[in-house]
Amino acid sequence: MAELILRKTDLFTCDAQSVAVADRYPQRVFAEHSHDFCELVLVWRGNGLHVLNGRPYRVTRGDLFYIRAEDCHSYASVNDLVLQNIIWCPERLRLGADWNETLPAQPAWRLGGVGMTLARQIISQLEQESAREDALSGKLAEALFLQLLLTLQRHRYQPDRAQAQDESVLDRLIATLAASLNRAFDLDAFCAQHQCSERSLRQQFRQQTGMSINHYLRQLRICHAQYLLQRTGLLISEIAMLCGFEDSNYFSVVFTRETGVTPRQWRQRSGSGAATEAPV
Structure with a gap:
């Protein structure tokens, strides 16, 4: 409490x-x-x-x-x-x-x-x-x-629901980003699929959220990594892959830059996770 x-x-x-x-x-x-x-x-x-x-x-x-x-x-x-x-x-x-x-x-x-x-x-x-x-x-x-x-x-926004077709491209973009935690996101392909201007969509996204699309997706992935570090015993290299980072060393660099602590320090501070891990 x-x-x-x-x-x-x-x-x-x-x-x-x-x-x-x-x-x-x-x-x-x-x-x-x-x-x-x-x-x-x-x-x-x-x-x-x-x-x-x-x-x-x-x-x-x-x-x-x-x-x-x-x-x-x-x-x-x-x-x-x-x-x-x-x-x-x-x-x-x-x-x-x-x-x-x-x-x-x-x-x-x-x-x-x-x-x-x-x-x-x-x-x-x-x-x-x-x-x-x-x-x-x-x-x-x-x-x-x-x-x-x-x-x-x-x-409630559900991308697979018929009503979702009435939602804005921005709504669909945010939902697509949330579903792209463990895989690459292709903005060009998204814009082609939804027949919208990439430049206009980037501007609209920043105006509404105060962040760039890439920064927002990176933040989503780091939040997911924090959760996995705290609640699971997965290796840090495994968590990196689940959060869209093919290189665990690069994941550690980005995580440290965004949170101020390394993934290992975050796990230790939360008092959970695996007792032993492979070095990263």
């Missing part, structure tokens, strides 16, 4: 309020903390490192996270990171909905551009209703929260 705990008494206007919206324009570096309430995090722009229960995620436009009361998380290396937090107290919800059924089954997922537009509209209404203290507004806020959760379910 994190030493810093955010309390509902500091963030909700009264004991009866069940749902609220907390804007982060932008989100600053924030030390590891937990809450005595639940939270949905929606990222609108920029990028940053979000560490959830010890696992690092490189986040940008369209990323969503479900933070339970017992979870710990923090933000680091932020760059114009704009997000909104939807916070709620499960014990205060009064609508007879099956909340467990509507809440996400996984802690991290993505939302496509169409879903982001719809979610933003609902959140805007939710923010207005949750700021009022009358009983009717409280019920409307809960109804809007339920609508938001169902909208997120419907528009």
